[in-house]
Amino acid sequence: MSIRHGLLALLDQGPRYGYQLRTEFEARTGATWPLNVGQVYTTLGRLERDGLVAPHGEDEEGHVYYAVTDAGRTELRSWFDSPVLRTTPPRDELAIKLAMAVTVPGVDVTGVVQGQRRHSMKALQDYTRLKGQAIAADAGRQEDLAWLLVLEQLIFQTEAEIRWLDHCESRLVQRAAEPPEPPGATEAPAKPKRRRSLL
Structure with missing residues (x-):
């Protein structure tokens, strides 16, 4: 911001x-x-x-x-x-949480995903309710349009987050169905990689 x-x-x-x-x-x-x-x-x-x-x-x-x-x-x-650049995306706490959860033993990652989905669904309902109120109260002022655009961005962002959470859960199910690695197949830890560029 x-x-x-x-x-x-x-x-x-x-x-x-x-x-x-x-x-x-x-x-x-x-x-x-x-x-x-x-x-x-x-x-x-x-x-x-x-x-x-x-x-x-x-x-x-x-x-x-x-x-x-x-x-x-x-x-x-x-x-x-100028467009808003995406070369250095802002830190996303949810993405960081899930990235850590899948690498820390003993974390119920599916539970983390499902808990977040419930929260995000409630937020989506709240934003949608607010959008209805904003449309009803719209008096044609630019400030009304500004608030409506912000609400719609929050709605689209939350919808995308829910789709991503569904995708994460599918990945977890897919990974759980893969056969375990045979003993001794684990390689030595790789050297740390350089930061991956998103563009």
Whole structure:
């Protein structure tokens, strides 16, 4: 998640202070990725350091407003115009958990898969219910569309996760059906391999 670029996108619409940015970010994403105000101000500090935003006065309550600079607008347009790269995928806790589970003796990997599937199915039901509510409440505002798009991404992602879990369970059944290796067939441990490239 790019908080940096999300804040630039909000500031591109006019100067705002930290709490306003936090509120608007969460409104547009349905608070799917909550921010705390400290995180917002830390990011604003970095954006200011990099010349992408600048202070833009204060209100009577002492809130410091920030405005996007020309360099910030250029950075934002570059972000919108560039695809999200998949060369270094984010760490996925579920994939790591299953990769470890199949290599640690005594772990009920099938139980891990089934427990996660139950959780993911419930999450899918919750997201689908929220989508129905979002469609019913849609007043034609861009913020309504933004929240709907986030919900649909969560639905598609969870559906894909459930399909992957089904696939994992099939792999486990297939592996369990394979004949055991004959005694003495185990080779010496291989040397550690270099990181595998996904692309």
